Amino acid sequence: MKIARFLGADGPELGLVKGDRLHSLPRAAQAAGLAWLAPMFRDIRLFLLADEPTRAALIGRILSAGDAGSVPLAQARLLAPIETGSKILAHVVNYPGHDAEARVKMPEKPFFFVKTPSSVANPGDPIFAHPVSAKLDHEVEVAIVIGRAGRDIPAGRALDHVAGYTVANDVSYRDLQMNEDFPALNQSYGKNWTQAKGLDNACPLGPVLTLADELAEPYPLAMTCRVNGEIRQKASTAEMVWKVPQLIAEVSRGMTLLPGDVILTGTCAGGGLADGRFLKPGDEVVCEIEGLGVLINKVRAAA
Numbered sequence: 211m212k213i214a215r216f217l218g219a220d221g222p223e224l225g226l227v228k229g230d231r232l233h234s235l236p237r238a239a240q241a242a243g244l245a246w247l248a249p250m251f252r253d254i255r256l257f258l259l260a261d262e263p264t265r266a267a268l269i270g271r272i273l274s275a276g277d278a279g280s281v282p283l284a285q286a287r288l289l290a291p292i293e294t295g296s297k298i299l300a301h302v303v304n305y306p307g308h309d310a311e312a313r314v315k316m317p318e319k320p321f322f323f324v325k326t327p328s329s330v331a332n333p334g335d336p337i338f339a340h341p342v343s344a345k346l347d348h349e350v351e352v353a354i355v356i357g358r359a360g361r362d363i364p365a366g367r368a369l370d371h372v373a374g375y376t377v378a379n380d381v382s383y384r385d386l387q388m389n390e391d392f393p394a395l396n397q398s399y400g401k402n403w404t405q406a407k408g409l410d411n412a413c414p415l416g417p418v419l420t421l422a423d424e425l426a427e428p429y430p431l432a433m434t435c436r437v438n439g440e441i442r443q444k445a446s447t448a449e450m451v452w453k454v455p456q457l458i459a460e461v462s463r464g465m466t467l468l469p470g471d472v473i474l475t476g477t478c479a480g481g482g483l484a485d486g487r488f489l490k491p492g493d494e495v496v497c498e499i500e501g502l503g504v505l506i507n508k509v510r511a512a513a
Contacts, residue, residue: 211266213374214418215254217287224251226269227418231280235269242275254419255293258357258373258469262423288333291376291419292355297471298325298413299461300351300380304476305449311484320452320460325380325474326408333416336510339491340409343383346489346509349477350435350443350497352428353378354454355419356471361462368458371467374421375428377505378474379435379497381412384483410512415472417503424501427454431500433478437493443480447499450475 212227218234225232235251247268250256257265302321303309309316331337339346357373387406389395395402407413430448434441452460457473467473482488489495493509 211269211421211423212418213254213257213291213421214283214286215289215291217289222252222289224254224257225286226273227283228280230283232283232286233273233280235272237279238272238275242272244272247272253293254291255296255468255470258355262421266423288417290330290332290415292330292415292470292472294330295327297468298327298329298474299323299472300325300407300474301452301457301476304451305445305478306451307479308477308481311479311481316451320457322461323403323407325413326404328410329381329408329413331411331414331507333414333505333507335411335414335507337379337381337414337489337495337507338409338411338512339489339509340383340512342405342409343386344488345384345482347382347384347482348435348437348442348489348495348497349380349382349481350433350499351378351380351477352431352433352447352475352499352502353415354428354458354473354475356467356473357422357469359466359468361466362464363458363462363467365455365459368455369422369426371458372422372454373469374419375425375502376415376419377417377497377499377502378472379414379495379505379507380407380474380477381414382406382481382483383409383412384488414497414505414507416505420502428475428499428502429453431502433499434497435480436496436498437489439494442487443478445478449478452476
């Protein structure tokens with residue numbers, strides 16, 4: 211099952227993606243005389259709180275009452291498939307080759323940083339070329355969306371906590387990350403993850419959420435990032451060093467993961483960090499992962 215979050219007449223709604231059509235679930239619930247279900251289909255956190263059999267049964271029930279209308283998916287104003295305020299926990303190097311271009315060693319265990327809620331961008335939203343940085347970079351990644359709350363989750367049960375997967379672009383501002391203007395900070399305090407990864411619109415997500423009933427594990431899937439049509443990144447998600455269970459087990463140590471929280475799984479080689487070709491206003495960035503969809507954002511100078 212694929213779910214999209216989109217802008218309806220009365221605000222954000224969830225829709226069931228069937229082929230190239232998007233079926234509004236709140237409107238379907240209303241048409242089926244089940245208006246009490248509509249709130250569940252307006253907040254993705256409420257939707258994810260229900261287990262998969264319950265969600266499937268409710269959707270089947272309301273759609274069996276008749277088609278309340280659908281729109282072409284391409285015409286919908288899609289939104290990032292998470293709610294504002296969800297945690298975004300991102301992994302560092304997790305693909306062979308990216309360690310060399312980043313001039314770092316592969317981590318001995320999963321290692322995370324945080325992206326801010328205000329960094330989230332919708333499909334089609336601009337990636338901002340902020341004036342505080344001259345080295346804007348792209349990073350195509352699989353994003354895990356949590357569906358079941360948990361803390362200290364064993365790797366053997368980690369997949370039970372996964373709602374599904376979507377495409378992410380872990381936009382990075384490399385000169386900020388490396389403290390280029392203040393290199394002495396690196397020795398005392400380390401890299402500047404917060405500003406390098408957390409500026410406005412630095413985390414495009416989407417276009418849809420592919421639920422775990424359709425995709426139990428996000429590998430092996432082909433992943434690419436194109437800039438103005440040129441392939442810059444290309445890999446298989448099977449190349450992940452730390453797979454989904456290990457990532458969830460590590461990041462949940464002492465930290466409760468909640469429905470709607472996001473874990474970014476790391477990117478492959480081929481970013482501007484490798485060859486100095488950074489993004490500039492006017493560039494179109496297309497992140498595509500097999501089975502998860504195509505996420506398109508253009509770069510624009512921040513006002």
